[in-house]
Amino acid sequence: MNLLVEGINKGIVKSTEMSKKITIDGHTETYKVYKVKLDYLFFNDQNDRIATWISQYKADNNIDKIDIKDKEEYNEIIHNFIVKSNPEAIKKTKANIELVEQREPGVILTDGRVIDGNRRFTCLRELSKKDPRFNYFETIILNEDLDNHAKQIKMLELMIQHGEESKVDYNPIDRLVGVYNDIIEKKLLTASEYAYSTNITENEVNKQIELANLLVEFLEIINAPKQFYIARDMNLDGPLRELQGILKKIKDEDKRDEIKNVAFVNFLMQPHGDMTRFIRKIKTVVSSNFLNDYLEEQLDIAEKVLDRLPEEGKMTNEVIKKEFRSDEETKEILKNSLDKAEMKAKSTESRNKPLQFLGKIEDLLEAxxxxxxxxxxxxxxxxxxxxxxxxxxxxxxxxxxxxx
The missing domain is CATH 1.20.5 (Single alpha-helices involved in coiled-coils or other helix-helix interfaces)
Incomplete structure (x- = not known):
């Protein structure tokens, strides 16, 4: 059904006196705002905010795509993902809509797909169960379809959700999954187009692409390809960024691979409660003469851990907790190995500090x-x-x- 034609004719869509300006493909226009019955709308499963939840559902049900034939069942599935992704935000938005009604229009396509406003749509769905005055979603209706205008629609979604006036509270891993899906895998957008749409620099986008590739490599190493929810539940954003910084200091490709494998096994085992600070310690070792000894020791442990991995598709959060995170003996060995290497590196660093300081003083005096x-x-x-x-x-x- 085309909501701008049949929807209006059948009374499913009602006109309002409101309008809103949005920019599509570099052109800013004023669009009319309509009220659309909730029953004729459906969530956008391409929404980056729930990317890891989508990956988890696909893995749990061994499917490639969520079936949209039964729209109500489909909406219930996505509805739950949006609630789980940020329960506090849902609670706050729901209370606000109940008090003052919907204040900010959404954006949908003519087939009813919600491009912007999935959280507001979620809250209205819940409120409408008790009060019929919340049965309508105030929104712009774009006369476009996802198949023929996928790039423009994605850029619009990013502009709205990442613009200066509407910064979204994405989980950092969900954001990386969005970068992976849109730029790396589907090649829907270039780094330049993504930067333009999200109001950040292309250099920052390239950093996110590097992080997304590291994330994908990690999941492949642990036999959980594209099971992004695992990385989300591990809170890997901080550790991945620390690893990214470490790898930039390493020019030797083989050495980079060894450091990655060591870090990935530590991600899996989690020998320390704060893995961001734990991985940061490796920086000290990398710039010392003890790196090779540390890697040799760690790689030996890593080989034994990786030999225990389940076959592809069998890795789950439960398996990680039961088979790896509960292995206190191996975790202690990993922790002691890094602590020992860091202590040696810092000891050498301390002995060299006076000479380093005097060298800097000499340079300054000569200047x-x-x-x-x-x-x-x-x-x-x-x-x-x-x-x-x-x-x-x-x-x-x-x-x-x-x-x-």
């Missing part, structure tokens, strides 16, 4: 342009000489201590 002294007043010269005398006292003290 002073002494020709400028001729232009200084006597008062300014005296201040400089006083500072030189203080430095000489400190240097003499260091010289004495070094001769002990």
């Amino acid at each position: 002073i342009d002494t020709n400028i002294f001729m232009k200084l007043k006597d008062e300014e010269k005296n201040e400089i000489l006083g500072k030189i005398n203080q430095i000489e006292v400190l240097l003499n003290q260091i010289r004495e201590d070094a001769n002990v």
Whole structure:
């Protein structure tokens, strides 16, 4: 059904006096706002906010796509995902709509797909069960279809949900899944188009692409390809960013792969409660002479852990908790291995600190342009000489201590 034609003719869609400006493909236009009966709308399963929940449902039910033939059943499935993705936000939005009704129009396509306003649609669905005045969704209706205008519609969704006036509270892993789906896998958008749509720099988008690729690599390593909900439940955004920073320091490709494998096994086992801080410790080891010893020790443990992985498609959160997170002995070995390497690296770093500091001081002193002294007043010269005398006292003290 085309809601702009049949919907209006059948009374499913009602006109309002409201309008709203939106920008599509670089063109800003004013669109009329309608009231549409909830029964003729359906959620957008391409919404990045629920990307990991969609992946979990597909994995649990061994399907490639959620069937939309039974619209009510389909809506119930997605409805639950949106509630679970942020229960507090749903509670707040629902209370606000109940108090002052819907204030911000959504955006839908002529077939009823909700492009913007999935959370408002969710709240209205719940409120309408008790009060018929919430049976309608106020929205713009775009005369487009997803098949022929997928790129423009996706860019519109991103612009609305990531614009300066409407920053969304995505789970960071859901955001990375959106980047993976739209830029890497489907190639729906380029990095430049994604940056334009989300009001961030292309450089930042490229960083997110790197993170998304790391996320996909991790899931493949643990035999859980594209089971993104696992990474969401592990809260891997922080650890992935720390790993990304570490890998930028490594030029050798083989060494990079070894560090990734070590980090991925630590992600899986979680030997420390705060994995972001734990992975950060590896930075100290990477820049020391103890990296090879650390990797050799860790890779030996990693090989044994990876040998225990279930076959592809059998990995679940329950398996992770039961078979890996409960293995206190291996977790302690992983933790002690990193602690030991970090301690050695910091010890060497501390011994080298005085020489590093003195080198920096020497560079700074050499950078002073002494020709400028001729232009200084006597008062300014005296201040400089006083500072030189203080430095000489400190240097003499260091010289004495070094001769002990």
